[in-house]
Amino acid sequence: MIRNSLLSSARTLFSRPGAGIALFLIVVSLVMSMVSPVFLTWMNWSNMLNQASLLILLAMGMTIVLIGGGIDLSVGAIAALSGGVVAFLIATLGTPLWLALIAGILVGLALGLLNGVIITVMQIPDFVTTLAMMALIRGVLFVWTQGVPMINYSDKTYMLLGGLTRLPLRLTVPEFITAAILCIGLLIMTYARVASHLKATGENPDVARLSGVNVAAIKIGTYAVSGLLAGIAGVLMAGKLGTVQPNMASGVEVQALAAAIIGGAALTGGRGSLLGAALGAITLVVIQNVINLLGVPPVFETFVIGMVILVVIILERLSAMASAGPRLA
Amino acid sequence: MLDHIRTEAVVQVDHLLKRFPGTIAVRDVSFAVRRGSIHALVGENGAGKSTVIKMLSGVYQPDAGQITVNGQALALTSPHAAQAAGISTVHQERNLISALTALENMFLGREVLKAGTGWFGMVDRRAMEARVNALCDDFEFDRRLLQRPVEGLDALSKQVVEIIKALAFDAELIILDEPTGGLSEAERKVLFTQMRRLKGRGTSVLWVTHHLEELAGMADEVTVLRDGAVVATVDGAEATPQTVVRMMVGRDVDSIESLVAQSKAAGSGHADAEALRIQGLASVSNLHGLSLTLKQGEILGLGGLQGAGCNRLLEAIIGATRKTAGTTWLMGKQVTIRRTRDAFRAGLAYVPNERKTRGILPTFSIAQNISVASLERFAAGGFVNRKREAATAEGYFKTLSIRANSIHQQILRLSGGNQQKAIIARALAAKSAVIIFNEPTEGVDVGAKIEIYRLIRAFVSEGGAAIVKSSDLMELLGLSDRVLVMRQGKIVGELQGISATDGRKAATLLEERFMSLAAASAPHPSQG
Numbered sequence: 001m002i003r004n005s006l007l008s009s010a011r012t013l014f015s016r017p018g019a020g021i022a023l024f025l026i027v028v029s030l031v032m033s034m035v036s037p038v039f040l041t042w043m044n045w046s047n048m049l050n051q052a053s054l055l056i057l058l059a060m061g062m063t064i065v066l067i068g069g070g071i072d073l074s075v076g077a078i079a080a081l082s083g084g085v086v087a088f089l090i091a092t093l094g095t096p097l098w099l100a101l102i103a104g105i106l107v108g109l110a111l112g113l114l115n116g117v118i119i120t121v122m123q124i125p126d127f128v129t130t131l132a133m134m135a136l137i138r139g140v141l142f143v144w145t146q147g148v149p150m151i152n153y154s155d156k157t158y159m160l161l162g163g164l165t166r167l168p169l170r171l172t173v174p175e176f177i178t179a180a181i182l183c184i185g186l187l188i189m190t191y192a193r194v195a196s197h198l199k200a201t202g203e204n205p206d207v208a209r210l211s212g213v214n215v216a217a218i219k220i221g222t223y224a225v226s227g228l229l230a231g232i233a234g235v236l237m238a239g240k241l242g243t244v245q246p247n248m249a250s251g252v253e254v255q256a257l258a259a260a261i262i263g264g265a266a267l268t269g270g271r272g273s274l275l276g277a278a279l280g281a282i283t284l285v286v287i288q289n290v291i292n293l294l295g296v297p298p299v300f301e302t303f304v305i306g307m308v309i310l311v312v313i314i315l316e317r318l319s320a321m322a323s324a325g326p327r328l329a
Numbered sequence: 330m331l332d333h334i335r336t337e338a339v340v341q342v343d344h345l346l347k348r349f350p351g352t353i354a355v356r357d358v359s360f361a362v363r364r365g366s367i368h369a370l371v372g373e374n375g376a377g378k379s380t381v382i383k384m385l386s387g388v389y390q391p392d393a394g395q396i397t398v399n400g401q402a403l404a405l406t407s408p409h410a411a412q413a414a415g416i417s418t419v420h421q422e423r424n425l426i427s428a429l430t431a432l433e434n435m436f437l438g439r440e441v442l443k444a445g446t447g448w449f450g451m452v453d454r455r456a457m458e459a460r461v462n463a464l465c466d467d468f469e470f471d472r473r474l475l476q477r478p479v480e481g482l483d484a485l486s487k488q489v490v491e492i493i494k495a496l497a498f499d500a501e502l503i504i505l506d507e508p509t510g511g512l513s514e515a516e517r518k519v520l521f522t523q524m525r526r527l528k529g530r531g532t533s534v535l536w537v538t539h540h541l542e543e544l545a546g547m548a549d550e551v552t553v554l555r556d557g558a559v560v561a562t563v564d565g566a567e568a569t570p571q572t573v574v575r576m577m578v579g580r581d582v583d584s585i586e587s588l589v590a591q592s593k594a595a596g597s598g599h600a601d602a603e604a605l606r607i608q609g610l611a612s613v614s615n616l617h618g619l620s621l622t623l624k625q626g627e628i629l630g631l632g633g634l635q636g637a638g639c640n641r642l643l644e645a646i647i648g649a650t651r652k653t654a655g656t657t658w659l660m661g662k663q664v665t666i667r668r669t670r671d672a673f674r675a676g677l678a679y680v681p682n683e684r685k686t687r688g689i690l691p692t693f694s695i696a697q698n699i700s701v702a703s704l705e706r707f708a709a710g711g712f713v714n715r716k717r718e719a720a721t722a723e724g725y726f727k728t729l730s731i732r733a734n735s736i737h738q739q740i741l742r743l744s745g746g747n748q749q750k751a752i753i754a755r756a757l758a759a760k761s762a763v764i765i766f767n768e769p770t771e772g773v774d775v776g777a778k779i780e781i782y783r784l785i786r787a788f789v790s791e792g793g794a795a796i797v798k799s800s801d802l803m804e805l806l807g808l809s810d811r812v813l814v815m816r817q818g819k820i821v822g823e824l825q826g827i828s829a830t831d832g833r834k835a836a837t838l839l840e841e842r843f844m845s846l847a848a849a850s851a852p853h854p855s856q857g
Contacts, residue, residue, distance in 0.1 A: 193440045193450040196433045200426045207424045210408045212438030270428045 020315065021262055021279045028286060036293045044289065046170035050163050052285040053178040054240075057233040058252055059259035059277040060185055061226035066260055068222035069202035069269030070126035074115060076252040077137035078227055079234030080244070082108040084141055086235045087244040090153035097158055104238075105231040111137065112227015116220030134253065141246045150244040162239025174236050181229070185274045198222070203270030258305060259284055262312050283308070338397070339364045339533045340385070340416065340502050345394035347380050354380040356557040358394070362502060365531045367524055369544055369565070372554030373577050373802055378537050381554070382504055385535070386418035387411035399501070417495030418504040425487055427480035432457055434479055435494040464493045467530075468523055485516040492523060496532065503527060504535045509543065510636060521547055539634045541570040541848050553577055570848065571841075578802070578840035601625075603661060604794035605677070605763045610655030612645035616818050619655075623763065623794045628785060630809025630826060631798040633847050638818040639798045640682070643767055646796075647672040647679045660762050673702055678761035680752055682768035682798075688752045689740050696722035696736040698751050703759040725754035729784060746777025753784055764788060765796045770804060782808055806839050814846040822846040 033040040058075050065072045086104035089095035095103070111133070118129045159165050163172035189195045200208035201218045209215050238244050261267070262283055263276025284305060291301050338361035347355040355377040362368040372378050383389040385396065387405040395402050398414045405411045411418070425434045433440075436457050443453040458475060465472050470489050479487060488508060495503050505524070509517045524547065527534050536548065544551055548565040553576040560576045605623040610616065616638060623629045633639050644650045646657070648666040657664050664675040672679065681687040690698055700707050700718045707718045722736045729750045733743055740748055749769065756764045766785065770778045785808065789795050799805040805812055809826040824843060827836050 188449070191449075191451045193442060193452050196426075196429055196437060196440065196452070199428045200437055203426050203428055204424075207426060208437070210424070212409060270426070 021264075021276065021283055021312065025279065025283060025286060028290065032290055032293070039289070039293055042170065046166075046172075048282070048285045048289055049175055050172045051288075052282045053163065053172070053174040054233045054237055055252065055255055055259060055281040055284065056178050056278045057181065057229045057236075058256035059263070059281045060182065060274050061229035062253075062256040063260040063263065063265045063272040063274055063277040064185075064198070065126075065222045065226045066265040066267065067198050067202045067270060067272040068219055069205065070119065070219065070222060071130065071257070071267065072112075072115065072223060072226045073127070073130040073253050074111070074133040074137060075226060075230040075233075075256055076249045077134045077141070078108050078111045078230040079237060079249040079252065080246070081111070081137050081141055082231040082234030083238030083241075083244045083248060084145070084150060084246075086238050087150040087153040091150060097155070101161075101235050104235040105228065108231015108234060109224060109228040112224045112230070113220065115227065116223030119223065120216040120219050138247070138250070145244075145246045147246055149246075151242070154239065154242045158239040159242070162236050162241070164240055164242070174240075177232070177236070181232075182274060182278055189274055194218070194221075199270050201269075255284055255305075256281075258309050261309060264316075337363050339399065340535075341397040342381070342385070343395045343397070345381065345384060345391045345396075347377075347384060347389060348392050354557055355384075355391075358554065358557070358559050360552045360559060360562050362533045362535055363549070364501075364533055365528055366549040367528055367534045367536055367547060367565075369536045369538060369548035369551040369568070370554065371538060371541065371544070371551060371573060371577065375801055376554040376577070377557040378554055379506070380557075382418065382506055382535075382537060385411065385416055385502075385504060387416075412498065412500075415499060415501035416504065417498070417500035417502070419488065419491045419495065419506065419508060421506045421510060425479045425490060428478060430476050431479050431482065431486075431490045432461070432475040434490055435461060435497055439498065461493055461497050464496055467526060468493060469519075483516075484512055485519060488512075488520065489523065492527070496527075496530075500532065502533045502535060504537070506537045507539065507635070508536070509538070509540060517543075539848065541568075541573050541844075544568045544570070544573065570845065574841050574844040574848070578837055578844065603658070605660075605796075606658040607646060608656050610642070610645060610657075611653045612641065613651045613653060614641040614645065616641055616645060619820060621813060621820070623796060625792055625794050626789050627811070628789055628795045628797055628809045628826075630805045630812035631796055631815065632800065632802065632805045632812060632843065633815035635800070637815040637847065639815050640767065641818070642815065643679070643765055643796070643798055647677060647765060649679075673759055673761070676760070676762040678702065678756035678759045678764045680756050680764060680766045680769060682771055684745065684748055684752060684771065689748050691741040692739060694737045695726065695731065695733060695740050695743070695751050698740045699725055699736075699754045699758050702755050721758055722754070725751075725757060729754055730780070744777075746773040746780070749773055749777065749781060750784070753781065757788065761793070763794045763796070765798075767798045768800065769797060770799070770801065778804070802840055802843060806836070806843065812843070814843060816847055 029040060038044055058079070061075060062072060082104040085107050086100045089100040089103055090097060115130055115133055118124055118133075119126050154162075156165070161173050163174040166172060197208065197213045197218050200211065200213055201215050205215050208218075234249065237249060241248065259280035260272060260277045261280070263273055263278070263280035265272030265277065287304055287308060288301055291298060291304060341359075341361040343359045345355050345358040346353070358377065358381055360368070370378050370381065380389065384391050385405070387408040387410050390404070390406060396405060397403070398416070403410070403414055405414060405416070408418075426437065429437065432454065436452075440450075441453045441456045441460070443451045443456075454476075458472070461475070462472060464470075465475070468489050470486065470493065474482065474486065479490060482490065492503065508520055512520060521543075524534055524536070528549075538544070544565065545568070546565075548568060550562055550565055551568040551573065552562040553560040553573060555577055563572070602625045603622060604625045604627070606621075608620045610619045619642060621629070631639050631642070641650065645652050646666070648668045648671055652666075657666055659675050659677055664671070664677075666672045666675060666677070669679065685691075690701065693701070696719050699722045700713070704713060707713050707721070719736060725731070726733075726736050731743070731747050731750050731754070733747060740751055743751070749771075753764075753766075753769070764785075769781055769785065773781065782804075785795055785797065797805070797808055799808075806824070806827045812824045812826055813820050814822040814824065824839060824846075827839055
């Protein structure tokens with residue numbers, strides 16, 4: 001009896017998106033604190049949070065797109081181009097930093113909008129569209145820079161913005177930006193009408209349309225948000241790195257996707273959690289950190305991340321099967 | 330008299346007509362739903378019920394005829410227009426978003442916003458709750474469930490959510506399409522109470538149902554459809570299952586005679602050898618202790634109302650759903666069928682229903698669609714011999730007279746009837762002893778239907794045997810030698826098919842017997 005009620009309350013706790021991964025983080029932290037004296041220090045965690053903050057931005061954008069029933073493979077390329085635009089404007093045209101930043105972010109927003117418009121107006125599948133855009137944008141960057149990294153644009157302010165300079169308590173500016181955006185996102189997803197419309201669009205666009213939801217606008221909106229967040233992440237990354245290489249941020253779309261999925265987003269649409277995505281991104285960074293601290297060769301990193309994603313998905317599937325009872329084939 | 334009805338009619342339809350390519354779904358339907366009444370709409374599968382509903386809910390536009398709401402002739406050009414006119418439909422496949430709460434579902438697309446929240450568009454949950462609180466109490470819907478995701482609700486609660494959703498926006502007519510599907514007996518009773526409540530509030534209900542025994546005491550009026558036209562609208566008190574069944578069946582004699590003559594002309598050289606025997610079959614899809622036998626040269630029909638278990642039985646036989654008990658003998662030999670592949674290997678082929686999603690490989694050619702179930706015979710060392718595949722396909726192409734430019738044409742470009750013939754050719758090419766046909770003429774025009782009947786007949790007369798599941802009663806009785814009737818997961822009776830010498834009366838009698846077996850009053854909860 002007691003066991004049953006414990007089981008059921010455990011089950012309701014774990015049905016909350018992100019709960020499982022939060023538990024995973026706690027367990028890993030406890031174990032690691034025994035293995036390595038460094039792990040549970042603020043020094044280590046402040047580094048990890050700084051590292052995670054940009055990934056969280058991308059993972060939130062990816063989650064919004066996934067809830068709306070899409071997928072955005074172009075976020076890495078968009079981030080790189082946004083960073084490139086800032087670097088170019090400052091280094092070549094001498095544009096003031098604030099104007100260059102706005103321009104870079106707007107480029108991200110515009111590319112996101114373009115993704116959304118192609119997908120909804122031309123009815124081209126999300127995967128195909130963003131795959132093409134990923135290659136296209138990256139290609140523009142290569143042709144534009146001729147493969148030569150952009151340099152000589154950074155200054156003190158930009159280094160501060162990029163998280164290269166520490167504030168008191170070893171905090172950094174990107175952390176505050178990310179936290180602020182996360183809060184706004186959580187407020188919207190909890191209280192705003194658009195959250196219901198977003199979930200409905202992702203889960204069943206026909207029902208959403210029949211209920212009077214502007215499905216096309218929602219869909220375009222998700223890609224615009226994703227592009228915007230990729231733009232912000234890109235310009236911050238340019239500040240952090242001090243140089244924009246044409247293959248900057250390549251592969252981050254996979255990490256963002258992984259973080260979103262670990263955080264409870266479903267590729268089938270309708271489901272996902274911003275908080276979960278943030279925890280998912282932190283998890284990825286923690287895994288890297290653990291691998292470093294344990295002295296495991298870094299070549300294992302990708303392997304471990306793949307394992308974690310697979311385990312999360314299998315656990316989710318098992319719990320769905322357990323709660324749904326026997327299913328038909 | 331007529332004027333009297335008009336004044337109190339909430340919705341009236343006059344001479345509705347709806348054509349689809351190759352068929353007329355609704356030829357002439359007129360009836361009026363009175364304010365605050367429960368109006369039942371009954372008829373066999375294919376009688377036109379769902380087409381009428383779709384016209385009333387704005388999904389289809391009628392080709393002719395008129396829909397009048399509160400005395401005003403309206404063009405319901407979209408689901409939105411229908412809702413605006415006060416007509417809400419609770420579809421058979423529930424239209425709820427499982428990730429949203431009950432409250433969010435009720436107000437989806439029509440959320441109440443807090444004043445002054447501008448671009449943010451903050452939803453006012455309090456105001457929305459206040460708006461439905463009274464309705465929740467009326468319909469005994471626990472208010473605490475309003476803030477829960479609907480995926481956790483049971484089938485009845487989901488239905489109540491849809492009813493409240495409709496009422497919250499002043500629906501005057503609520504269309505309930507097979508509302509008792511998937512409900513237990515106790516839940517049905519609750520639903521009926523809810524329907525009476527709707528009536529008490531002055532809301533009209535248009536109630537589509539297969540379960541004729543439910544009509545008594547519930548329906549104020551019953552409109553019976555047959556072949557896309559209204560047979561009659563009768564008072565609910567007069568609508569006993571027997572009288573309604575009699576109105577639902579009773580076809581015109583020509584179509585029956587031509588069908589039976591066509592389908593049985595090939596003659597049945599009944600061999601007595603057993604082709605398929607199934608004993609004590611049970612499955613994870615909640616079937617228990619089912620047995621049947623099928624002889625060579627025989628067509629065995631399988632029929633029942635929606636949810637009676639015919640599809641579940643077929644899928645268990647061919648191994649698409651897991652069997653938990655039972656033995657299968659094919660041509661006298663015991664076989665084990667765990668997966669569909671085992672079935673095809675053993676010589677038991679399946680022609681699935683829902684051709685578009687479960688039958689054709691749309692971008693493949695006709696030839697590839699035919700060969701796909703028996704590729705081993707066309708393959709050498711893992712490579713398909715395209716010449717041999719083409720030769721075989723060419724053979725079926727001619728004998729089944731598939732109308733297309735060539736066997737290399739994409740199957741997608743063919744008409745429904747020709748696609749279906751190609752799928753049948755797939756089963757034939759697998760050289761099976763027994764073929765199971767699930768709705769073989771679904772969405773096929775009349776001419777192709779007759780050809781498909783001939784194909785099935787020809788197959789069994791050459792020593793094969795077939796099971797045909799069909800929801801078209803005339804087809805089922807006309808084509809089959811014997812018919813098994815299912816209800817609530819059990820085989821409840823066996824009928825002889827209509828024979829070529831039977832007259833109209835005998836045919837009608839058979840249809841009545843079928844319906845009374847399939848729709849007899851239900852002491853147990855039915856399972857979808």
